[in-house]
Amino acid sequence: MKTALLLETLQNQLIRLRADAAPLMQHATLKPRFDRQLFRTRSTRMKDYLDEAQTHLDELRHAVEQEQREQVAWLAEHLVEQMTALQREIVAWPLRAWDSASPGxxxxxxxxxxxxxxxxxxxxxxxxxxxxxxxxxxxxxxxxxxxxxxxxxxxxxxxxxxxxxxxxxxxxxxx
The missing domain is CATH 1.10.287 (Helix Hairpins)
Structure with missing residues (x-):
């Protein structure tokens, strides 16, 4: 029961992040924003980072169903770190307006x-x-x-x- 509530909370937070990041979804930056240990994607688009976080949430649900406690603990911690980093980046994005891949x-x-x-x-x-x-x-x-x-x-x-x-x-x- 508690686990289902936590998974739902994580999903809701991810939905909120996706809504907050909507204006930035397709925006590409000059350099990746996150460490390679935090996100595996080599993309510089916010959408791809959010998609990877969603994939981790899906993997977390699967690990919970399979009762893989160590995997659940690692995925949960990693997902929270990803979501925290995404939230910071969304808030800081206006300060990085110069970091545009557009050749303007x-x-x-x-x-x-x-x-x-x-x-x-x-x-x-x-x-x-x-x-x-x-x-x-x-x-x-x-x-x-x-x-x-x-x-x-x-x-x-x-x-x-x-x-x-x-x-x-x-x-x-x-x-």
Missing amino acids: TRKWQQKRLEHQDFERRLIEMKRSREQRLAATETLQEQQQLMREITALEERLRRCRNALEEIERVIERLTR
Whole structure:
């Protein structure tokens, strides 16, 4: 009796998860969202994760019918972990709007933001090395800092070139 109630509760929770995830069902992400030990599927679609959880629930029902206690315990625990992870992902999904497999401008705008952040950090690193260079007295330290500044200038140049290319792509996509 208790087991039947627990199975029904799990099924109801899975139905609720499926309803909560309805807008995301076919949305594919750039990378899988879950650890391979939690979900076997290699898909990046929410629907496939929910389908796997449903399969585990069906396996749990079968193990209960066959009175396989160890299998029941493992499947129940694993299913609860899957459902908890799915719930967290559904709640966090709006925060991951940039992680879209669609080739739209959002992806390129995200790349632009990332590269602008890289550029800002490189400028800060270069400024820091230049300040240290001004305060350094030994020739060896000055030479080391000059090499670092030169390397940072090269990285900054490459970053700016990438930013220009990203801007061109965004411009083409928004025409």
